[in-house]
Amino acid sequence: MKQIDLVIVGGGPAGMSAAVAAYDSGVKSILILERDAHLGGILQQCIHNGFGLHRFGEELTGPEYAWRYEQQVYERKIPYLLNTMVLDISPEKVVTATNSEEGVFQIQAKAVILAMGCRERSKGALNIAGTRPSGIFSAGTAQKYVNLKGYMPGKNVVILGSGDIGLIMARRMTLEGAKVHAVCELMPYSGGLARNIEQCLNDFGIPLRLSHTVVEIHGKERLEGVTIAKVDENRRPIPETREYIPCDTLLLSVGLIPENELSKTAGVPLDRVTNGALVDQDRQTAVEGIFACGNVLHVHDLVDYVSEEAEIAGKSAVAYIQGLTAERTDIPLTTDGKIRYTVPQRITQKKDVTVFFRVADVYRNVTIRVSDGDRVIYSKKKLKVAPGEMESITLRPDQFADAKALSFALEVK
Amino acid sequence: MIYDVAVVGAGVVGGMIARELSAYKLNLCILDKAHDVATGASSANSAIVHAGFDAKEGSLKALLNVRGSELMAQTCRELGVKYKNNGSLVIGFTDEDRETVELLYRRGVANGVKGLRVLNAEELHALEPNVSKNAICALHAPTGSIVCPYELTIASVGNAMDNGASLLLDFEVVGIEDGKDAFTIKAADGRAVTAKYIINAAGLYADAIAAMVGDTSYTVHARRGEYVLLDKESGSLIQNTIFRTPSKMGKGILVSPTVDGNLITGPTSVDIGEKTNKATTPEGLAHVMRETRENVDGVMYNQTITSFCGLRAVGSTGDFIINIPRERFVNVAGIESPGLSSAPAIAEYVISLLKESGMTLEKDPTFDPIRAPMHAFREGTLEEKNAIIKKDPAYGRIICRCETVTEGEILAAIRQNPKPRDLDGVKRRTRAQMGRCQGGFCSPYIVELLAQEMQVPYESVTKFGGDSYINVGKTKGVD
Numbered sequence: 074m075k076q077i078d079l080v081i082v083g084g085g086p087a088g089m090s091a092a093v094a095a096y097d098s099g100v101k102s103i104l105i106l107e108r109d110a111h112l113g114g115i116l117q118q119c120i121h122n123g124f125g126l127h128r129f130g131e132e133l134t135g136p137e138y139a140w141r142y143e144q145q146v147y148e149r150k151i152p153y154l155l156n157t158m159v160l161d162i163s164p165e166k167v168v169t170a171t172n173s174e175e176g177v178f179q180i181q182a183k184a185v186i187l188a189m190g191c192r193e194r195s196k197g198a199l200n201i202a203g204t205r206p207s208g209i210f211s212a213g214t215a216q217k218y219v220n221l222k223g224y225m226p227g228k229n230v231v232i233l234g235s236g237d238i239g240l241i242m243a244r245r246m247t248l249e250g251a252k253v254h255a256v257c258e259l260m261p262y263s264g265g266l267a268r269n270i271e272q273c274l275n276d277f278g279i280p281l282r283l284s285h286t287v288v289e290i291h292g293k294e295r296l297e298g299v300t301i302a303k304v305d306e307n308r309r310p311i312p313e314t315r316e317y318i319p320c321d322t323l324l325l326s327v328g329l330i331p332e333n334e335l336s337k338t339a340g341v342p343l344d345r346v347t348n349g350a351l352v353d354q355d356r357q358t359a360v361e362g363i364f365a366c367g368n369v370l371h372v373h374d375l376v377d378y379v380s381e382e383a384e385i386a387g388k389s390a391v392a393y394i395q396g397l398t399a400e401r402t403d404i405p406l407t408t409d410g411k412i413r414y415t416v417p418q419r420i421t422q423k424k425d426v427t428v429f430f431r432v433a434d435v436y437r438n439v440t441i442r443v444s445d446g447d448r449v450i451y452s453k454k455k456l457k458v459a460p461g462e463m464e465s466i467t468l469r470p471d472q473f474a475d476a477k478a479l480s481f482a483l484e485v486k
Numbered sequence: 487m488i489y490d491v492a493v494v495g496a497g498v499v500g501g502m503i504a505r506e507l508s509a510y511k512l513n514l515c516i517l518d519k520a521h522d523v524a525t526g527a528s529s530a531n532s533a534i535v536h537a538g539f540d541a542k543e544g545s546l547k548a549l550l551n552v553r554g555s556e557l558m559a560q561t562c563r564e565l566g567v568k569y570k571n572n573g574s575l576v577i578g579f580t581d582e583d584r585e586t587v588e589l590l591y592r593r594g595v596a597n598g599v600k601g602l603r604v605l606n607a608e609e610l611h612a613l614e615p616n617v618s619k620n621a622i623c624a625l626h627a628p629t630g631s632i633v634c635p636y637e638l639t640i641a642s643v644g645n646a647m648d649n650g651a652s653l654l655l656d657f658e659v660v661g662i663e664d665g666k667d668a669f670t671i672k673a674a675d676g677r678a679v680t681a682k683y684i685i686n687a688a689g690l691y692a693d694a695i696a697a698m699v700g701d702t703s704y705t706v707h708a709r710r711g712e713y714v715l716l717d718k719e720s721g722s723l724i725q726n727t728i729f730r731t732p733s734k735m736g737k738g739i740l741v742s743p744t745v746d747g748n749l750i751t752g753p754t755s756v757d758i759g760e761k762t763n764k765a766t767t768p769e770g771l772a773h774v775m776r777e778t779r780e781n782v783d784g785v786m787y788n789q790t791i792t793s794f795c796g797l798r799a800v801g802s803t804g805d806f807i808i809n810i811p812r813e814r815f816v817n818v819a820g821i822e823s824p825g826l827s828s829a830p831a832i833a834e835y836v837i838s839l840l841k842e843s844g845m846t847l848e849k850d851p852t853f854d855p856i857r858a859p860m861h862a863f864r865e866g867t868l869e870e871k872n873a874i875i876k877k878d879p880a881y882g883r884i885i886c887r888c889e890t891v892t893e894g895e896i897l898a899a900i901r902q903n904p905k906p907r908d909l910d911g912v913k914r915r916t917r918a919q920m921g922r923c924q925g926g927f928c929s930p931y932i933v934e935l936l937a938q939e940m941q942v943p944y945e946s947v948t949k950f951g952g953d954s955y956i957n958v959g960k961t962k963g964v965d
Binding site for chain 2: 108156158160171172173174175176177192193195196197198200202203204205206207210211213214217218219221222223224225226227228249250288289290293294295321334
């Protein structure tokens with residue numbers, strides 16, 4: 074069996090950034106396995122701009138952002154295989170994959186980085202009543218048709234869900250001559266970035282219908298229309314508010330799900346909230362030597378943060394392979410519900426740790442508080458927090474050194 | 487050309503009959519109004535091979551169910567179709583239910599069902615720990631099995647075609663003219679075929695077809711059944727197919743693993759006046775989920791992959807309607823549950839009726855009952871897979887990541903009888919687009935493969951024919 078120090082599953086932004094960081098930290102035996110025909114992952118179809126502001130201080134398109142990392146991979150001659158699908162990862166880090174040239178093959182890795190990204194929630198998962206005509210697409214699938222294949226999925230569009238891809242596609246379809254009649258959002262607030270609501274909806278006069286959902290699908294062959302309705306505070310549709318909108322296309326942007334089917338084959342335990350692996354500050358999962366980063370770990374707002382997280386995973390995988398570690402500890406991080414989750418969920422070494430987290434609702438005038446029992450070790454005030462925007466704080470070892478557990482809480486005035 | 491036999495309806499019943507007939511020296515055609523085979527009741531039902539204890543003693547349903555259940559394993563082997571003998575349980579919650587369980591036991595024994603046993607609560611939960619703790623008894627039928635209904639249909643039509651039968655799709659029969667020795671069957675689009683015999687396996691529309699030759703002795707109406715299908719992660723929650731004891735309201739909601747490893751729950755049972763309403767309803771889906779939860783613990787509906795509604799063809803006589811009302815015309819109508827289970831036996835029975843009626847049937851020595859299996863690659867060993875990939879690199883390219891379906895498998899399916907012409911056709915044959923992302927990632931590629939193989943423009947590929955287009959045209963600035 075082929076032996077490779079570090080196998081990276083996925084050649085998107087997370088996989089490439091992890092590979093570059095690992096290479097620069099001293100491990101040269103690396104292999105990236107990418108299922109698509111090119112590196113870059115989903116960025117290749119994200120032809121809009123807005124990527125890289127944090128990372129490169131300029132606005133790039135998706136393919137441009139990907140290219141920055143592709144170049145680094147090429148310059149370092151980091152090996153990668155395209156059109157290669159990983160079928161299984163064992164807890165012992167045997168990676169089984171397949172492609173046209175080599176058939177089904179296996180690699181024994183010292184460390185594995187999971188960087189498979191995420192998928193969109195499908196219509197089926199929503200259980201919307203009605204018929205099953207053509208014309209219903211996830212926003213990302215429509216994006217692929219328009220941006221990569223050069224075909225228009227439809228002309229009269231309703232979008233369910235105000236996730237970022239949905240907002241981006243509202244603008245994209247409009248620019249291509251389609252009429253977007255409404256973006257319906259089940260929640261009383263949007264899950265997308267504020268700048269996308271401004272630039273993709275408001276600038277084009279596309280109505281955002283908050284607390285609305287699609288309750289019925291009409292049309293025998295091609296979609297002919299949808300019935301939408303307002304929902305009450307328990308998110309149940311209010312029958313009197315039913316409204317029929319004729320349309321030939323329904324795009325769904327109703328959430329992203331980390332693709333952890335492979336992680337499960339490796340026995341990696343998952344967080345029920347993030348649907349990603351439970352990890353420590355190094356992005357190491359509970360299975361030794363298996364790391365995770367990017368959208369397979371938790372869904373990020375910006376690719377810049379994906380790259381940043383992947384560097385942590387890449388460097389840590391090298392430290393693991395080389396047997397280097399800081400002083401050990403074991404501190405679980407817990408949340409209060411207003412804070413939905415943290416990544417990492419555990420601190421295992423005494424070094425600076427940046428903790429990312431998401432809140433459950435829109436809150437104003439809040440205090441973010443981290444405590445060890447009754448002892449507050451960190452607190453910070455914020456004017457507004459929202460589920461669509463990930464938060465982060467950095468803790469130093471002297472703050473948490475002796476802690477038994479760290480609880481993350483949000484105090485709302 | 488004058489066909490010897492025209493089979494109207496390419497569902498599982500028409501498919502199995504056509505296959506059986508293709509073993510004889512006959513010119514055969516199969517007609518269906520849809521864009522593909524297996525698009526009616528055979529595309530959306532519970533996928534169960536019933537053991538045969540439900541139908542009343544002496545009925546055609548009882549006779550053909552038990553016989554069909556016996557034939558099914560062999561039929562599936564020949565056709566390369568997945569089949570699993572997983573057993574079934576009818577669970578009861580009350581003393582009244584217990585009486586029903588015992589009645590079903592006696593009925594099953596009378597029908598000739600093998601291996602039936604009445605279980606007490608302890609035995610039941612030892613067998614199926616996730617069945618509701620409130621269940622107190624069950625009828626266990628070890629011969630109960632599962633099969634994929636559209637796969638069986640596709641394979642039987644395909645095998646009939648491999649043995650010489652013609653398939654005419656988009657052929658909506660609107661009239662039948664009775665010549666002296668043959669019928670002229672006319673389609674809505676102006677086409678016509680001539681055939682000496684007609685097998686009327688038109689499902690929901692069998693009554694309309696029969697009326698075209700003057701037989702108005704029965705009617706067929708639609709019974710809606712809504713289902714919710716769950717991810718493979720839920721597929722091993724139970725091993726057996728779990729039924730609730732039947733009441734006046736019907737057989738109730740069943741919970742079953744599928745041959746592909748998913749969990750199916752449903753159906754509702756609502757009679758309707760028209761024959762096209764396949765829309766799911768909030769009430770129907772809620773009903774399925776509620777009753778499922780009563781019967782089995784731990785069903786997680788957040789793992790729902792899709793929901794759908796099937797229409798069962800319910801005949802007006804209460805039993806299967808299989809007869810020859812006039813010369814050279816055979817009704818195979820009202821084939822509701824246990825229709826799938828009975829299909830191989832129905833085919834056998836129709837042949838015997840034809841023989842009795844004086845039709846000359848001469849065996850065709852070139853008949854080959856074996857169809858190249860659709861799952862050879864998927865189920866192969868690592869070495870076998872690598873040998874195939876070496877010969878054809880397309881088998882090394884995964885197109886559908888959720889169900890790990892390769893380009894090689896999709897191309898093979900597109901080239902095999904009966905050839906799919908749309909996205910749903912590829913889905914039913916290969917499972918590509920049937921997984922948790924529901925085609926989100928792979929459908930643009932499959933459209934490309936279809937367009938390429940059929941040599942048609944990309945935007946002309948549909949989801950299931952007719953007006954079910956995927957794309958309206960090119961984007962700006964694309965030539």
